[in-house]
Amino acid sequence: MTAEDGVAPVAADGVAAVAADRIAPGAADRVAPGALDRTTPVAVVGTGTMGRGIAQVALAAGHQVWLYDAAEGRAKTAADAIAVRIDRMVEKGKLPAGDYAARLLPAASLSELADCGLVIEAIAEQLHVKQGLFAELENIVSVDCLLATNTSSLSVTEIAGSLSRPGRFVGLHFFNPAPLLPLVEVVSGFATDEAAAACAYETAKAWGKTPVRSADTPGFIVNRIARPFYAEAFRLYEERVADPATIDAVLRECGGFKMGPFELTDLIGQDVNEAVTRSVWQAFFQDPKFTPSLAQQRLVQSGRLGQKSGQGWFSYGEGAQRPEPATEPPADAPDRITVHGDLGPAKALVKLAQEAGIEVGFEDDAEPYIELRGGGQLFPTDGLPAGAYEGEDFLVFDWSFDYAAATRIALAAGPRTGQKARAEAAGLFQAMGKKVTYIPDVPGMIVARTIAMLVDLAADAVAREVASQEDADTAMRLGVNYPVRLLDWAAEAGELTVACVLRNLHEYHPTGRYGPTPGLLGRIDPLEYRDLR
Template sequence: MQEREGGAALAPGEAVLVVGAGAMGRGIALVAASAGHLVFLSDVSEEARRRALTAIAEELDGGVRKGRMSAEEASAIRDRIRAVAEPQSVASQVRLVIEAIVEDLEVKRVLFASLEPLVPPQAILATNTSSLSITAIAAPLARPERVVGMHFFNPPTRMKLVEVVSGLATAPEVAQAIRDTAVRWGKIAVMARSTPGFIVNRVARPFYAEALRVLAEGAADCATLDAIVREAGGFPMGPFELMDLIGHDVNFAVTSSVWSAYFYDKRFQPSLIQQELVWAGRLGRKSGRGFYDYAAGAQRPAAAEAPPCLDRAPSAVAAVGEFGPFSALLERLAAAGVVVHRRPADAGPVRIEAADVWIVPTDGRTATRLAHEYGHADVVVLDWARDWAQTPRAALARADGCAQDSWACALGLLQRAGIAVTPLDDVAGLILARTVAMLANEAADAVLAGIGTPRDIDTAMRYGTNYPLGPLAWGEATGVARIVGLLDRLAELYGEDRYRVSPLLRRHLWNGRPLASGDEGERK
């Protein structure tokens, strides 16, 4: 991502003050010093300052050992970081202040109020808050227009994304200066409007919420659901292992904060399962136990997998209707020696007919509902996958009345294509389909609310969470009609506002324009 013309990025000779020497503060200080700035790292705790300088030195030494920099370069960076006890003592020397202190609105307000009269008139006051309102932080100041969010992700030295967040009073040139500074520091910067969760912490909520709901409904265990999301979806981690890594206290607090900030919108409702883990002190890796056990010698449970049924695989199938992104599965079956007869759509669902069984790509209806609606007992529903040409795993669920022979036929068919099959209980939307649909829906609503452009929202989710695709691009690749149809059926089944379709998704369904547009104006 290139720096925009006319940007006002900080020059390397201008000093930066980072307040708070915890993990985030020291990481931000190292990023700024590596870009050539003199950095004052402030913390009231002498021990925190000492630990921060030690950690910075260790990270620089590691960079030298790995050949990322010379010893001289590491020494120069180290020399540009100076620890101070009182931020007010150096405030007059800096062009940029970045606070990374406790997530408490009043504490941040007091800090900025103490620094505002001391910093130069052109200095910018940036907050690394991940959840508090930029507008609220800036409101008591004499010049709220120079307050902006500069939200780094942990660890700042490795995560590429920075959210540049504007409050109601933030001057456009201030946001632009921070955006250009982040780019100069080697980051990928996105612009966001100050709303609860900004981009990433809002749009990511369904990744956790849908997995927790499917777990609560007994579809499968954590290891099985994680494996599907990871291997079929291409996500670097499944939702349960990621929540264990983040810490359930942190993840639950963020979800609760976004939920309350949006006046208890059902889309962001926290999970009772996660609340129980927090109450029990099972916070994940840092406590030794969460969804998984991290004690020495503990065995990680394996994902459920269907037994081999290759001997039941049919030699020929019929593919009825338009398969869209599932077409690559048909090609994969053909490459495995299965004869695939294509037939036009009829009054039934899009499906693969293999002997007596219908294999239906999930559209939000359960297999049992499909069996009832079409009067065909042997129905199996198939979850979505990121890339059917290469996916190593797929999830299936069968109708309550599906015969065992038909179930074995469906399992064997996918196994013949080299796909490990994971059986789930018959829940609506299975796991990957409902997760992807809800992520795309939330991203569309964020665009509609003016929180960010489609490009910035997809970029934020790719680099802030390491998703394999931005949710809008994924929704477009899947098909807006499929996303809307699945959400409508979930809303019908659950009777909840949680699954309401974003008006922007419906608009794109009707106008046929690209969902993942690079220019916000293109959707008008």
């Protein structure tokens, strides 16, 4: 969700040579653990949106902050803008009064950063430009200065690859807007010393952020795990399952996500989101789990980049109106239903039905489903289409993290399902206070396939030691505002249920995209997985 915003590249020449005694012969290539003392100067290179935000965070934490940008005059402009923001925060009581302006210093050259204990780069996402910058900085700052990149898509290991002291190099990936969003991914490259990563972690924490530790993997934690949120929606659109407004509404109002993927990528910028997706896919050697969307590529090629261009998946010109999602007309609710088996996460529907005045009966059954008065059978989706069930009048309903709070439910009916059963199913959910959207009978529906893929990649990241489970769940909650902690939710709902959806999706799409990862399978009893239908 973060991206560099066109910051001018840093010049590769014109920097004064540093005094030889600043690099002590034989000095240990290590940074002392613990947070940087607030008396330690910090520098930010690059003064676009991210650079200014990071500088503001360091300034508010009490550091002297140097700003440098290769574009002449831009550091001074950024410093003035940050000072105005800080003044407003002081006026509103969000910050105590202080000498902020006196501690915010624009630098005319990189050599002025010589006494800094931390330098954070936030320049253009171009590998050679970043490598050139740090090669210069290495000859300017002292050996105990921590060097950090705010890259969101490049390899921390590769950026540091040409440095003579890569041990003090680390990723500090802030999220935009940096002053507001709490998450910081602390990324250790292949050669990063543990002391350097620990210092970066503790410093971010001292700045009031919530840091998480990540290995140097494509996309780190958030941009790696989050890819299916966009990819599955775009795949559903390409398969003509539903239009963007409807898919967004189902993921938002049924799934519980704060924004739908189409409106969110319009906000981020289609070019930015597509570039991150393509970068992760290529870095994983074109793993089908990360395959980019042809539809999104065409959107970018046409110049429809989202809100910033006035047109993306949706229009943003003057008087533009958002299309309405597909919603069923009112239908009569059944006066009685029978609940078979354990509905698991969907058991909240029982209470909602009773509160709506619907009589609810119960039957012991290995298979969880709701039997309608007219004989229709309504199953929580297990990844199979409704048409895969034997018999007539079978329907499936989509997943939700919270069925009680959901305001919309997606349904799909099998090819042998009559109109009476369709209407009765819609009426049941409408009586519970929910809008109803019917979609074509596709494997995994909308929310279930999205959640299953997110959980799968989260489990895979933890198994590969990209991050701990605690950090992975925290990153997704804070970095992209997911409504639950993914792996905690999966443990409660049942990882076997998630694996079932993925295996059934794989049966219909045997490309490798949906096959459960070893990380997810490692959380499941192999015999139970073998016996899945």
